[in-house]
Amino acid sequence: MKTQSILRPSRRGFLQTLGAGSAAAAALGVIPGFGRGLAHATNSNATHHVAAAPTSVNLLPAGGMQTPVWAYNGTVPGGLLRVKQGEDVHVRFDNQLSEASSIHWHGVRVPNAMDGVPGLTQKPVAPGEIFDYRFNARDAGTYWYHPHINSPTQLARGLYGALIVEEAEPVAVDREFVWLIDDWRLGETGEIDPTFNGGHDVGHAGRLGELVTINGVANPAIAVRPGERIRLRLINTANARVFAIDFAGLAPHLVALDGHPVTPHVPDTPVFLFAPGMRADFILDVPPDASGDFALIDRFFDGLENPLARLRVQGNPVRGDIAQTSMALPANPLPEPDLQNARREQLLYTGGMMGGGVLRHLVETGKIEAGFLGEVRSMAQSMMGMMTGGGVWMVNGRDPERDELGPLFSLGNGESCVVTVTNATAWYHPIHLHGHAFRVLSRDGQPTRYQEWQDTVLLAPAEQAEIAFVADNPGDWMLHCHILEHKFGGMSGFIRTA
Numbered sequence: 209m210k211t212q213s214i215l216r217p218s219r220r221g222f223l224q225t226l227g228a229g230s231a232a233a234a235a236l237g238v239i240p241g242f243g244r245g246l247a248h249a250t251n252s253n254a255t256h257h258v259a260a261a262p263t264s265v266n267l268l269p270a271g272g273m274q275t276p277v278w279a280y281n282g283t284v285p286g287g288l289l290r291v292k293q294g295e296d297v298h299v300r301f302d303n304q305l306s307e308a309s310s311i312h313w314h315g316v317r318v319p320n321a322m323d324g325v326p327g328l329t330q331k332p333v334a335p336g337e338i339f340d341y342r343f344n345a346r347d348a349g350t351y352w353y354h355p356h357i358n359s360p361t362q363l364a365r366g367l368y369g370a371l372i373v374e375e376a377e378p379v380a381v382d383r384e385f386v387w388l389i390d391d392w393r394l395g396e397t398g399e400i401d402p403t404f405n406g407g408h409d410v411g412h413a414g415r416l417g418e419l420v421t422i423n424g425v426a427n428p429a430i431a432v433r434p435g436e437r438i439r440l441r442l443i444n445t446a447n448a449r450v451f452a453i454d455f456a457g458l459a460p461h462l463v464a465l466d467g468h469p470v471t472p473h474v475p476d477t478p479v480f481l482f483a484p485g486m487r488a489d490f491i492l493d494v495p496p497d498a499s500g501d502f503a504l505i506d507r508f509f510d511g512l513e514n515p516l517a518r519l520r521v522q523g524n525p526v527r528g529d530i531a532q533t534s535m536a537l538p539a540n541p542l543p544e545p546d547l548q549n550a551r552r553e554q555l556l557y558t559g560g561m562m563g564g565g566v567l568r569h570l571v572e573t574g575k576i577e578a579g580f581l582g583e584v585r586s587m588a589q590s591m592m593g594m595m596t597g598g599g600v601w602m603v604n605g606r607d608p609e610r611d612e613l614g615p616l617f618s619l620g621n622g623e624s625c626v627v628t629v630t631n632a633t634a635w636y637h638p639i640h641l642h643g644h645a646f647r648v649l650s651r652d653g654q655p656t657r658y659q660e661w662q663d664t665v666l667l668a669p670a671e672q673a674e675i676a677f678v679a680d681n682p683g684d685w686m687l688h689c690h691i692l693e694h695k696f697g698g699m700s701g702f703i704r705t706a
C-alpha cells in the first residue's frame with residue numbers, strides 16, 4: 209500500500225487552491241493566480257494520512273500575530289483531498305489532540321460505520337489513537353470533512369478540510385478554486401475566544417466571528433484574467449454564519465449544490481444565501497472586457513457587511529467572448545424517491561429566543577396542523593425554551609441531544625420518505641441529513657424550480673420545506689441543524705434505516 213503525502217501540503221499549496229500566492233502578498237494586494245490546486249488525482253490504493261493537532265497560523269492581516277489553532281496536518285484549512293469518482297478512499301486519522309475527536313465526511317454517502325459520529329456510529333477516537341476511514345467516492349462533487357464530537361469547539365478552532373470528488377469528465381474551465389469560508393471570534397491578541405457554547409449564542413444565531421476568511425486569509429485579492437472561466441467550489445465551514453454573497457455583478461452560474469448537479473442557472477436573487485455545511489459550485493465567467501476589481505461581499509446583516517474576496521482583473525484576455533462550452537455536470541447515481549408511495553414524516557423545530565410568535569403564526573395559517581401539534585410532546589416546554597428547564601431547541605417537542613430517546617423515525621431499506629420540515633423559530637437553520645442526499649421538493653407549498661439534491665436544506669424563519677429521499681443506506685444517521693450551537697442546544701436527532 210502506497211502512502212500519499214498530498215495531505216501534508218505547504219501553506220503555499222492552500223493558497224494555490226484559493227487562487228492566491230501567499231498571505232504576505234495578500235496583505236499587499238495583487239496576487240498571481242495559480243492552477244487548480246495542490247492535490248492531484250490519486251491512485252486508488254493510496255492511504256491518505258490526516259493528523260489533528262494544535263499549531264499556529266497567521267489569520268490577522270499584516271499583523272504578524274499568530275493564532276493558536278487546531279488543524280488537520282498543520283494548516284487551516286486542512287489538506288485538500290482530491291479523488292476521482294468511484295475511487296476507494298482510505299484515510300488514516302491520527303488524533304494528536306488532547307481530547308477525543310473523529311472525522312465526519314460531510315455529504316458523502318459512506319457506510320454507517322465510516323460516518324464519524326461518536327456515540328452513534330463509532331467510538332470516540334481518543335488522544336493518541338488512530339482510526340481508519342474507508343469508503344467509496346460514488347458521487348462526484350464538493351464535500352468536506354470535520355469532527356463530529358465537541359463540534360462547536362473543534363470546528364471553531366480550525367478543524368476542517370475539503371474533499372473534492374472529480375467527475376470522470378469534468379466540465380471545461382480555465383481554472384478551479386476551492387474556497388472554504390469561515391469566520392473567527394478572536395481576542396485582542398489574536399487568540400480564539402475560548403468561550404464556546406455560550407448561552408446567548410446557543411439561543412440566538414450561534415457563534416459568529418468578526419473575522420471572515422477564505423482558506424484562512426481575510427479578504428484576499430485574487431488575480432483573474434479577462435474572459436477566464438473559473439469553477440468556484442464554495443464550502444461554508446463556519447460554526448454559525450449564514451453568508452449572503454453579493455457577486456459584484458458577475459452573475460455566476462450555479463451548477464451544483466451540496467456536491468450534486470443542478471440545472472445551470474444564475475440565481476435570481478440579489479445575494480446567494482449560503483449556510484453552514486452547504487457547498488455550492490459556480491461557473492464564473494470574467495467578462496472579456498472587464499478591468500479593475502470585483503469585490504465579493506457578504507450582506508447577510510444590514511450594516512454589518514463582510515468583505516469576502518477581491519477578484520482583480522489583469523493580464524491578457526483568455527478569450528474574446530464568454531466561453532460557450534457546456535456547464536452541465538453529469539448526474540450522480542442517486543436513487544429517485546417514489547413520491548406516490550413514500551412514507552410521510554414531519555419535523556417541527558421550535559425554541560430559541562423570540563420564537564413563540566412564529567409558532568403561533570404557523571398554527572394560525574394552517575402550516576402546522578393542530579392535530580400534529582397536539583401529538584408533539586413537551587410542546588409547552590419547547591415554547592417556553594430555557595425558562596422551563598427544557599432544551600433551548602426542540603424537534604417534535606423533544607430534546608434529543610440531552611436524552612436517550614430513540615430515532616426520530618425509522619425507515620425500511622429502500623423505502624422512500626417525504627419529510628415536511630418546519631422552522632417554527634425566529635432563526636435560520638440549515639438542516640443536515642447524514643448518509644443520504646434528498647430532493648428539495650417544495651418551499652412553503654410551492655414546488656422548487658430545480659428540485660435540487662441537497663444534504664443541507666436552509667430554512668428561513670417560519671419557512672417550511674418538503675424533502676424526499678430513498679433510505680438505501682442502512683444505519684443510524686444524524687439529522688441536525690448545522691449551526692453547531694443550535695445542535696448543541698437540542699436541534700439534533702437521528703433516523704434509523706433498516
Ligand SMILES: [Cu+2]
Binds near residue numbers: 637638689690699
Ligand atoms: Cu439552527
